[in-house]
Amino acid sequence: MIEVNLSGNNIGPECASMLFDTLQDHPSIxxxxxxxxxxxxxxxxxxxxCVSLRTFLKRNKILTFLNIADNSIGEEGLEYVxxxxxxxxxxxSLDISNNGLSCNSIKRLTDTLLQSEIIEISLKQNEVNDxxxxxxxx
Numbered sequence: 001m002i003e004v005n006l007s008g009n010n011i012g013p014e015c016a017s018m019l020f021d022t023l024q025d026h027p028s029i030x031x032x033x034x035x036x037x038x039x040x041x042x043x044x045x046x047x048x049x050c051v052s053l054r055t056f057l058k059r060n061k062i063l064t065f066l067n068i069a070d071n072s073i074g075e076e077g078l079e080y081v082x083x084x085x086x087x088x089x090x091x092x093s094l095d096i097s098n099n100g101l102s103c104n105s106i107k108r109l110t111d112t113l114l115q116s117e118i119i120e121i122s123l124k125q126n127e128v129n130d131x132x133x134x135x136x137x138x
Contacts, residue, residue: 003031007067008040016049020056030062035095036070043070047077057084064090069097069122078105082112089116098125 004023011019011034023029036042045053050073057063073081078101085091094113101109106123113121 001026002028004029005031005033007033007035007043008037009034009043010041011043011045011049013044013046013048016043016045017052020049020052024056024059027060028062029060031065032063033065033067034071035067045071045073045077047074047080049073050077050080054080054084057081058087060088062090063088064092066091066093067095069095069099069124071099073099075100075102075105078109082109085109085112085116091116091118093120094118095122096126097122101126103127 006019016034019034023032034043034045036044045068049071053068057066068081071077073096078096078099081096085094091113096109101123106126106128110121
């Protein structure tokens with residue numbers, strides 16, 4: 001199994017935790033999409049679901065595409081994602097749009113990602129403004 005797309009499936013934190021725990025045993029996953037699609041059932045993994053996502057990101061050494069857009073992860077959830085991404089150096093694309101992220105958390109995320117091989121990041125509908133853009137250094 002190399003691609004998992006569970007977007008728009010009404011996935012909550014408990015189900016997300018079970019999903020990520022299960023996927024830890026499948027190191028061949030290259031693409032994971034658990035985003036929310038407009039006008040469909042909404043995924044809401046929240047910060048609690050990101051605890052297991054952190055472990056999955058640390059263990060999976062080939063994940064290159066991750067889409068967790070519109071999942072209400074917030075600041076706390078992003079911290080778990082950042083911890084996981086520190087050990088995942090092959091991620092090429094991350095969509096973390098519309099998750100209620102502040103300038104400071106986005107700065108921490110970009111600092112982590114700029115040390116990786118990332119080529120695409122989507123931060124739509126978060127608090128990206130002039131302040132966060134001025135904080136990002138190459």
